[in-house]
Structures are given as structure tokens and as C-alpha cells.
Amino acid sequence: MKQNIISKTILVAFLLLISIFGTTEIVKAFPDLIPLPDDFRPEGIALGRGTSFFVGSLSEGAIYKGDLRTGEGEILVPTQTGRTAVGLAVDLRTNYLFVAGGTTGEAYIYDAATGANIAQYQLTTEDPTFVQDVVVTRTAAYFTDSFRPYIYRVPLSNSGDLPSNDVEEIFLGGDFDFTDMAFNTNGIDATSDGASLVIVHSYEKKLYKVDPNTGVSVEIDLGGALLPNGDGILLDGLKLYVVQNRLNQISVVQLEPGLISGEVVTAITDPDFRIPTTIAKFGRYLYAVNARLDVSGGSDIEYEVVQVLKN
Numbered sequence: 001m002k003q004n005i006i007s008k009t010i011l012v013a014f015l016l017l018i019s020i021f022g023t024t025e026i027v028k029a030f031p032d033l034i035p036l037p038d039d040f041r042p043e044g045i046a047l048g049r050g051t052s053f054f055v056g057s058l059s060e061g062a063i064y065k066g067d068l069r070t071g072e073g074e075i076l077v078p079t080q081t082g083r084t085a086v087g088l089a090v091d092l093r094t095n096y097l098f099v100a101g102g103t104t105g106e107a108y109i110y111d112a113a114t115g116a117n118i119a120q121y122q123l124t125t126e127d128p129t130f131v132q133d134v135v136v137t138r139t140a141a142y143f144t145d146s147f148r149p150y151i152y153r154v155p156l157s158n159s160g161d162l163p164s165n166d167v168e169e170i171f172l173g174g175d176f177d178f179t180d181m182a183f184n185t186n187g188i189d190a191t192s193d194g195a196s197l198v199i200v201h202s203y204e205k206k207l208y209k210v211d212p213n214t215g216v217s218v219e220i221d222l223g224g225a226l227l228p229n230g231d232g233i234l235l236d237g238l239k240l241y242v243v244q245n246r247l248n249q250i251s252v253v254q255l256e257p258g259l260i261s262g263e264v265v266t267a268i269t270d271p272d273f274r275i276p277t278t279i280a281k282f283g284r285y286l287y288a289v290n291a292r293l294d295v296s297g298g299s300d301i302e303y304e305v306v307q308v309l310k311n
Contacts, residue, residue: 056085
């Protein structure tokens, strides 16, 4: 009986708080702005197990691991001479962190718990190259290259084990339009079943649906709308979020079933945006990395992760 009285008292107190402050004030406990180390030069973000998140540095490939709930964190992977970290993705099956290696033409895989080096893959030896972003599906990790008309496939076992065989290079054909010496493919994501990929073309300001097996690409018809400064993307069912870095906004694209057409329905902005590049999703919120591409770096340059409500 005493336990029931205590439980009812707690419930009454909780309902009273809701009536006074509203549900948003009670439920929303995560910080709106999460600081990153000064002069970190962040670019990519990925969520891990629980409320953990990871941000990579363009400066010698360091990886920062933080907590969305507390806003606190620390360096997981220290600077790695000769490396860089652009797009990131976590495979929750193995807790491996996949990292796109930019101009190195490489991919790196770390243990997301300890930061230990698990594997390194030379995706291409061609020059120029910029391995830009990565998405992990049940069967493979796919990497984009902004300076080459290819995606790279690192096959995975059903349990997420890494391959012993070579990386596959898949030519982007079909509607995909490649321009020499321009920033082409940027962000990448996949449908929940891994049957289709979606990529954004920074130079053409367009979206493409890509067959992950053949590389055949179909331009997603947006009714003539373009997406300038397209960077990281996030596919959430039939809703696609596209970061437009120097525009300081995230465009929301409502896709039709089949992913070959859609409509840009709105844009998410925030006064804390300072050239965001990539995003991750947790519950009702998006988390965007302020890359601050308009500054060259320095010990006093501040960077952060910005929380915004999904639209």
C-alpha cells in the first residue's frame, strides 16, 4: 500500500510539472549546442550505440567521441600522421567506425569503443581523389569520391565482419553527370534494406538514386528545383535531409515511393549554424556539425554540434 501511495505521489508531481512547464521542457534534456575541441576542423558525424556520437577531423584524422545527453566527450582517436577524416558511419553490429579518408584515397576502420585501428583500405591510387562520405548497409560499406565517377564497395558478412578480398570499384553510370576538376559526388545514404543508395551531386546541385550493385544512377526529379552547396545527406523513410553548407540550412525533400521524384518542401535554419556539413539523427532531432569552412583554423577557433528539431 505504501509503495502505491509513493508511486501515485510521483505521478501527480510529474503531471503538475507538465502543467506548469509543458511537455517540451520536461522531456527535452539534451543540450542544444555541443562544443568540440578548439581548432578541431570537424567535418563528418555519426551516431553510435546509446547516446554516443563521433566527429572526425580534417586535420590528421583525429576522432572525437561525445555523448548527446551530457554534451561531454573526449578524443577517441588521436591525430594520425598522413590521415584525414571526412564522412563517418558506425556499424552497430560490430561497433566499427568507418571513416572516409579524403585525398588519401583510403578508408579507415576503428573500434568505436577503444579507438583501436581495425583495418585500412586503399580504395584508389588515382589522382585526384577525395573519398568523401560513407554509408554502411547490411552487406557492405559504400564510399563516395568527389573527384572520380565511382563509388567504392567494401563487402561485409552478415555479422559485419570485414572482407579479406579486394575493394570493389563501381562506375556511376546512367543519368550521372561527371565533371572533371569539379566537386561531384558528396553525401551518401541508403534505404533501410540497402537496395538503393541516394547521393547528392555538389556541382550539378542534384540528387541521384543509385543501384548499389551496378552503379546505374537515376536523377531524382525535383520539379526543376536545385540544391546548391549540397553536402551531407540523411534518408529517413521517404524524407531526405540535405545539408547545404554555405547556405547555412538543411533542405527537406519529400520523396515519392520508388525514390525517382520528390519535392523540396522546406528548409531548416538555426542562428547557431556556421557552415554545417553533415548531420545525424537521434529521435526527433538532427545534429549538424559546424565545419566553419570560411576560416583557416587556429588555436582559438571554436566548433560545435548543433541540435535542431526535425521537420
